[in-house]
Amino acid sequence: MKRFTKLNSIATLVMMAFAAFVFSSCNDDEMEPMPSMPGMESFTYAFNEGQLLGSAATAYDGDGEGDHPRNLSAQLDIEEMENGMARVTITLENGIDGQEYPVHAHDAADPSTTPNGTPYNETPNGDVFAGGITVSGSTGSRTVESNVAYDFLINEYEGFLVVHDPTQAISTTDLTTYLILGVFAQDLSEGTPTLRTAEFDYAFNEGQVLDNPDIAYQGEHPRDLMAKITVEEMIDGTARVTVTLDNTLDGEMYAVHSHDAADPATTPNGTPYNETPNGDIFAGMISGNGGSVSASNDLEISFNELTRNYEGFFVVHDPTQDLSTTDLTTYLILGLFAR
Known part of the structure; x- marks a missing residue:
């Protein structure tokens, strides 16, 4: 019985010593400064x-x-x-x-x-x-x-x-x-984007774009049709073109095209533009409603590229007669694109 009591006492002392060691080790760990992390x-x-x-x-x-x-x-x-x-x-x-x-x-x-x-x-x-x-x-x-x-x-x-x-x-x-x-070393939050918009108005084709009355419209469409091109600058550097036609005929489909300028000596029929429309700028059908109608196209080029550098013609064809890309007298609107 005495031996058992002694063993218990020794075990208790060992446990106490171990606990003291662990406690001391933990305290030592807590006291040691943590290595500083780079900023x-x-x-x-x-x-x-x-x-x-x-x-x-x-x-x-x-x-x-x-x-x-x-x-x-x-x-x-x-x-x-x-x-x-x-x-x-x-x-x-x-x-x-x-x-x-x-x-x-x-x-x-x-x-x-x-x-x-x-x-x-x-x-x-x-x-x-x-x-x-x-x-x-x-x-x-x-x-x-x-x-x-x-x-x-x-x-x-x-x-x-x-x-x-x-x-x-x-x-x-x-x-x-x-x-x-x-x-430097301070955040700069977003501001309000300064995005530009430009509008270009077009009157009916009376031959004024080439200063030649011989190319004025000849046909049955009323001569009060007007057009407007709106160019919007997009934040990603591209541009959006919107064409608006006023005083349209209800139910008629207007072919509206951009034609790249060209040297007449190089085109098949001597036109000052390529007869194939440039769909990257604008080429589409707009349905008349008796009043004002619009259609838009998103471009890959910038606002500046279109309004400063692009050279082309803006054409609104007559829906009341066969479409022609050579007879300027069938054009309701004829002007320089975005000018």
Whole structure:
């Protein structure tokens, strides 16, 4: 009995010692500082609609020399390296395939001290980020290991992130050429898109487009038909064309076409346009209702490409006679497309 009691006492002491060891080990583990994890921060930037400065006058100018969709966005990732310096990665989304985008960090500055009154130094800060990002498909990315401390870049650095427009000459003073303009290491939320609309009105064909009365309409259709082309800029850089006809005949089907301009010396019948309509711009049938009717087409080309560069004719054919692509006197409307 005494031996059994002793064994129990020893077992109890062992258990107490083990418990004390475990408790001590747990305390030791809790007291040991956890290894610090490298820092990592991400920031997103929307397209420049003037939201940074609260002024539409500083938004990207689609009527300028450039021609870029307004859905470009950027992400800035800043990682802490083992030496405490910052690794900077900038990723562009919805870019133009094959284009190289100049992307810069510009140090903030007192406008009274800069040559052109800018609130930043015009020379990019290459120690933070300055380089070209080439887009493949619609995405491009570039990473640099900077000479700037991570904590400083996240908490103290004062500067701007600028993505320049690769479709025009670079400027370090004209903010309306900047696709993205934001504070470095600070999110830039979306602004209201500045999308353009243009309207072009067309009167009845009296030969005025070629200044030749011999090509004026001849037929039975009333001469009060009018047309309008509305071109809308879409946020992805494409355009939408809407054709509206007024004073139509109820129940008649109007063939409405865009015909690419051409050298008459090269066309089969000497027409100043290709006789085959360009369906990529507009080619369709519009049913008359006795009043106003419309039809639309979504284009692959941009607002600027259509309204500045496309050369073609806008034709509304007469539904009361056989369709002809050579006899201009059968055209109810004849004009230059989107002009």
